[in-house]
Every structure is written in C-alpha cells, then in structure tokens.
Amino acid sequence: MDEKGVKEEKVASILEEARSKDVPYQRVLSSMCTRPHPLAIEAHRMFIETNLGDKVIFPGTAELEEKAVRMMGEMVNFSEVSGYITTGGTESNVQALRAARNMSDIQYPNVIVPESAHFSFDKIADVLRIEVRKAPLDDEFRADVGEVENMVDEKTLAIVGIAGTTEHGQIDPISALGKIALDNGIFFHVDAAFGGFVIPFLEKKYEFGFEIKGVDSITMDPHKMGLSTIPAGGLLFRDKSFIKALKVHTPYLTTKDQYSFVGTRSGAAVASAFAVMKSLGREGYRKIVRRCIDLTRGLMDELGDIGVQPLIRPPMNVVTLDVAGERVKERLYDKGWITSVTRGGALRLVIMPHVTEEVLDDFIHDLKSSI
The missing domain is CATH 3.90.1150.10 (Aspartate Aminotransferase, domain 1)
Incomplete structure (x- = not known):
C-alpha cells in the first residue's frame, strides 16, 4: 500500500x-x-451497507430475507420452509449436510451422491469429515437408483439428488431417491442450485421439491437463473429442527444466535433476490x-x-x-x-x-x- x-x-x-x-x-x-436484472442491481445498491450477520441493526433487511425464503419455498411447493439466503450453492450444500450430521448420532457417516454431483461435495467430504460415496449414472446421466440403493448401509447419513446437474442440466429421479431415503430413515437433500429457478417454469412438469415426502432440504440459487446479484444462494428446510441444528451462540452481537455458515452476510444480495422475484x-x-x-x-x-x-x-x-x-x-x-x-x-x-x-x-x- x-x-x-x-x-x-x-x-x-x-x-x-x-x-x-x-x-x-x-x-x-x-x-x-x-x-442481473436491472431492479436487482438497484436493490443491491440501496442495501449495500447492510449486514444480516446482525439482524437487530437491520430488521427491515431481515424481513426481506424471510419473504424471499417464503417465495422460494412456494416455488418448490412448501411455503412454511425454514432457511436463509446463503452465498451460493456450495454453502447451501455444506449447511444442509452439516445440519443432517448434527441431528444424527452416526459415527463415521457416509453420504451418497451421484457421480454428476457438484464439486462442493468434495469440499464437504474434507470440511465435515464425511465419506462421500459417488453412485454411477445411467445412460441419460441421471443417478442410477439401483446403485444408490445398493450403497446404503447403517452408516449412511444422507442421500443427495441433483435437480439440474452442472454438466448436463439433467434431473435425477428425485421421487425414487426420496423413497429410498424415506424407507431407510435417511436425510434427503436436493441440490437444485441451477434447476430451482428453471424446473418450476418448464412446460413439462418434473417433481423435485417438497411435494416429494422424502425431501428434507433443497439448495436453489437466486444468483443463477433467478437473475439476482451475486452472492445469493438459498437453503430451504422442510423441518425447523434442521436449521436449529446449525445454531451457534454469538454473545457479543445484538443477535444472540446465528444459523448461517458465514458471520457477516450481505443484505444487499438478499434485497436483490427479493426485488427480482417480487417484480417478475x-x-x-x-x-x-x-x-x-x-x-x-x-x-x-x-x-x-x-x-x-x-x-x-x-x-x-x-x-x-x-x-x-x-x-x-x-x-x-x-x-x-x-x-x-x-x-x-x-x-x-x-x-x-x-x-x-x-x-x-x-x-x-x-x-x-x-x-
């Protein structure tokens, strides 16, 4: 300098x-x-100094986050979701499986993902010290349901399905994977970081959200096809107990507890995501x-x-x-x-x-x- x-x-x-x-x-x-959508850019500028790491200082911004999360929940067929706006798909995926781990008493757990899964799951293996098992794909680059079922054992913490794979834009058989998870009492996470703002608006209908009983959490990113500014991902839980499992005490802030992975969080990206969803x-x-x-x-x-x-x-x-x-x-x-x-x-x-x-x-x- x-x-x-x-x-x-x-x-x-x-x-x-x-x-x-x-x-x-x-x-x-x-x-x-x-x-980003022009209104998303304007909203980002308006809220540029806000920090959702301390919600007591920015209650209006926190309200926008709640509304944005509810709108995303409605897109995936469950308006009463719990969740928050993350920095992107990687944080959402980490937090989903961290919540599952914190709610479980399995020692040395494993998670089953398709070979098409995003590289964030390799980071998860390292950060959370969880074995990540990669299931083969079928001829259409979707998770092979039979292979996934064969991989399940008493140490399986979670199954992951992809709704909009990064490489091929393919949608895994989410309903079938959800049934495996439900039958075995296993947490089921859907990574729809890309597909979350695409699949609900396709002419052909695909089930991938909370209408499937086995789905426990969903990743979906406003900063992709949602046209928000970066960084704006989304993590949604069906049951509030999972987000509570992420709680960390923050004694020196005006907010006494946090559920997010990062401490300081951009309120600007949250306002941006809300604005474009509300407008479009x-x-x-x-x-x-x-x-x-x-x-x-x-x-x-x-x-x-x-x-x-x-x-x-x-x-x-x-x-x-x-x-x-x-x-x-x-x-x-x-x-x-x-x-x-x-x-x-x-x-x-x-x-x-x-x-x-x-x-x-x-x-x-x-x-x-x-x-």
Missing part, C-alpha cells in the same frame, strides 16, 4: 482498465450466472425460462444440420456436444468464446438469459470452423 492515496479519478481509471479485461457476458456460454413473479420467470429453452432447442436443431449432436436431449438450458471438447474449446477461445468441457470430454454450453439468437448465430459460425 502506498503511503499516500491517489485521486479518485486515478483509482477509477485503474478499475476501468481491470474491468475491460473481463469477458463480456455475450461471449460467455459456460457460466450458470448472468447479468411466476409469469416473468416463465417467459425467461421458456425463451432460454427455445434458444437451446433451436441451437440443437441447427447443430444437428451440420452433424453435431448433443449427448442427450436436455430438459433444461444446458447442452453437451459430442465433439472433441478440449480442442474445440481452445479454438473457440481464440475466437473470443468462453465454453467449457465436461469430465467426459464433451463441449458444454449453458444458454443463459444474456444469450440472444444473434449471439448463437455467430457462435455456430465459429463452431463450424473449430470442429
């Missing part, structure tokens, strides 16, 4: 230079985040999701005309292409595109709200010369 500061104009110039090096979203086809409503999200799905289907049709096929017909706006992923990704990067590659080597694309038909036309043109 310099002894003396510099003029604000100089700092602004440094910031602008740094920001200019970032890739604009219209060239990004790999991220599950997108440009179900109808607004339905239009956004269906536009993304239409673009995804159109992309697959056009790619099919040049002999490029998806590994599966995805239920959501995530596509994996049967091409030499690493090579094609590097060639596309040289043309200014950001894409990604699955663990199996396929090229992965996510068609988010910032993607337009014109963007996809340009992408297809460059993809043809990159294969």
Whole structure:
C-alpha cells in the first residue's frame, strides 16, 4: 500500500482498465450466472451497507430475507420452509449436510451422491469429515437408483439428488431417491442450485421439491437463473429442527444466535433476490425460462444440420456436444468464446438469459470452423 492515496479519478481509471479485461457476458456460454436484472442491481445498491450477520441493526433487511425464503419455498411447493439466503450453492450444500450430521448420532457417516454431483461435495467430504460415496449414472446421466440403493448401509447419513446437474442440466429421479431415503430413515437433500429457478417454469412438469415426502432440504440459487446479484444462494428446510441444528451462540452481537455458515452476510444480495422475484413473479420467470429453452432447442436443431449432436436431449438450458471438447474449446477461445468441457470430454454450453439468437448465430459460425 502506498503511503499516500491517489485521486479518485486515478483509482477509477485503474478499475476501468481491470474491468475491460473481463469477458463480456455475450461471449460467455459456460457460466450458470448472468447479468442481473436491472431492479436487482438497484436493490443491491440501496442495501449495500447492510449486514444480516446482525439482524437487530437491520430488521427491515431481515424481513426481506424471510419473504424471499417464503417465495422460494412456494416455488418448490412448501411455503412454511425454514432457511436463509446463503452465498451460493456450495454453502447451501455444506449447511444442509452439516445440519443432517448434527441431528444424527452416526459415527463415521457416509453420504451418497451421484457421480454428476457438484464439486462442493468434495469440499464437504474434507470440511465435515464425511465419506462421500459417488453412485454411477445411467445412460441419460441421471443417478442410477439401483446403485444408490445398493450403497446404503447403517452408516449412511444422507442421500443427495441433483435437480439440474452442472454438466448436463439433467434431473435425477428425485421421487425414487426420496423413497429410498424415506424407507431407510435417511436425510434427503436436493441440490437444485441451477434447476430451482428453471424446473418450476418448464412446460413439462418434473417433481423435485417438497411435494416429494422424502425431501428434507433443497439448495436453489437466486444468483443463477433467478437473475439476482451475486452472492445469493438459498437453503430451504422442510423441518425447523434442521436449521436449529446449525445454531451457534454469538454473545457479543445484538443477535444472540446465528444459523448461517458465514458471520457477516450481505443484505444487499438478499434485497436483490427479493426485488427480482417480487417484480417478475411466476409469469416473468416463465417467459425467461421458456425463451432460454427455445434458444437451446433451436441451437440443437441447427447443430444437428451440420452433424453435431448433443449427448442427450436436455430438459433444461444446458447442452453437451459430442465433439472433441478440449480442442474445440481452445479454438473457440481464440475466437473470443468462453465454453467449457465436461469430465467426459464433451463441449458444454449453458444458454443463459444474456444469450440472444444473434449471439448463437455467430457462435455456430465459429463452431463450424473449430470442429
């Protein structure tokens, strides 16, 4: 740090230079985040100084969090949920399984997740010292229910199902997994970090929420398809006892107990999530999701005309292409595109709200010369 500061104009110039090096979203086809809704940005600015780590100081912001959590609960068919706005899917997943562990007396527990599970579960294995068992997938990249059932033993603490896998946008057979959990008295967590703001608005209906009796907790992120600012994830519990299992005493704050993983929490992101959900409503999200799905289907049709096929017909706006992923990704990067590659080597694309038909036309043109 310099002894003396510099003029604000100089700092602004440094910031602008740094920001200019970032890739604009219209060239990004790999991220599950997108440009926030304009109202979300305005709400974030309005609440920029708020900290939900100390709710007595910010009771109005805390009320917005309660309302946002209730709205998310209604999206997954249970308005009386308990939960809070997290920093994202990783924190939500950690906290869900931490609650399950704290409510259990199992020594050296294991958790069963599909091989498609987000890498946050590898962090969970390390942080919570829980064995994470990865169940094989079926031909459609969904959790193999029979394999999951075979993995269950007396040390199994929880089962995890994914509603919107990061790599393929696939939806696990949540009802069948929930039945296994219910039959064995096992905690069942659904990671819908991406799918939580997509699946409720699809034309085809999929059961993945609290309408399934075995589901105990759900992760869903407003800062993905919810169009909130970052960081805004969500963790929902069916039963209040699970969030109470996360309680930590905070004697020197005005709030005497905390349930969140982090202490200082952005009220700005909470206000942002509330604002965009309240503004768009179900109808607004339905239009956004269906536009993304239409673009995804159109992309697959056009790619099919040049002999490029998806590994599966995805239920959501995530596509994996049967091409030499690493090579094609590097060639596309040289043309200014950001894409990604699955663990199996396929090229992965996510068609988010910032993607337009014109963007996809340009992408297809460059993809043809990159294969």
